[in-house]
Amino acid sequence: MTGRPMIIGKKARALMATAALSLCLALASFAQAAKITYIEGSPQAKTSSGWAAMAIGDALAADAVIRLAGSSLVELKTARGTLTLSQSGTYDLKDLLATSQRLASTGALKALAGKFSGLMGGTSAANQTAVAGVRGADKSEGDSGYVESEAQVPLGEGKSLIAAHDYAGAIAKLAEARDLAGIDELPEILFTLGLAQSLQGDERAAMESLADLKPEGASWAPDYYLLEAELLVDAFAYDKAIALLQGDGSVLTRDSNRATEAWFLLGLAYQGKGDNASAKEQLSKVVAAESGSELGKAAAALISTQL
Secondary structure, eight states, X not given: OOOOOOOXXXXXXXXXXXXXXXXXXXXXXXXXXXXXXXXXXXXXXXETTEEEEOOTTOEEOTTOEEEEOTTOEEEEEETTEEEEEOSSEEEEHHHHHHHHHHHHHHTHHHHHHHHHHGGGTTOOHHHHHSOOEEEOSSOOTXXXXXXXXXXXXXXXXXXXXXXXXXXXXHHHHHHHHHHHOOTTTHHHHXXXXXXXXXXXXXXXXXHHHHTTOOOTTOTTHHHHHHHHHHHHHHTTOHHHHHHHHHTGGGGGGGOTTTHHHHHHHHHHHHHHHTOHHHHHHHHHHHHHHOTTSHHHHHHHHHHHHHO
């Protein structure tokens, strides 16, 4: 008895083609879950033969393992955005991707962005349009001690653009202010530039802007501590974030305008470390303080779904 060739209908062929395409897409996604876009130091990736140096342009599969030591930093481009790692340690890429997805699903990142954008909401009209006087570092005898600063105009405009959620425009204005700034003005301008860069999603540029700033005693110091802690949490540097918020940044928890953000960031940092009890304690403070806000809702969602 001779066999007959199997005849496959059009509908069956279409289903098979769809299934094959889905499988190919899934395999492609697994094959390249992230791409290295920037490195500092000597980050490494685990291979079948041991640890190997990473290079810009390398593709990483979802099961990749990354190791950082010293001052190494690596920036990864994923389907959901950019991940930046800056704390020494060993990381499983699949865990990083899962953490990023969980935070996005609760609205935590969006709620934080809204809070940080609001930091510039109190900028006065005078500061937005007028050239302010700042103390001159090199004044002559009999001088009033003040000189006009051209940097104050683009600084005020940059703050207004942040409040209006135009982060690209703010970065352009603040870069202009940075180039015009005197030595006394530069720290506040760099902090504000870092804030705009962070809100734009460029964490690495924000870290560079904030590097070596000494905010102690400055009017913008509390907001600096919040931004620095948020960048550390985003970079999975949970130990550093907790140390900052319990050290210099501990003033935030006594500030009625900033305590909820500090508790929220502490909650995220503790959750990232796997200390769910401490995470729940901090996030519960946020819910108790402002259950109806976006941050309060995000904290409640984290508690109910992940802790």
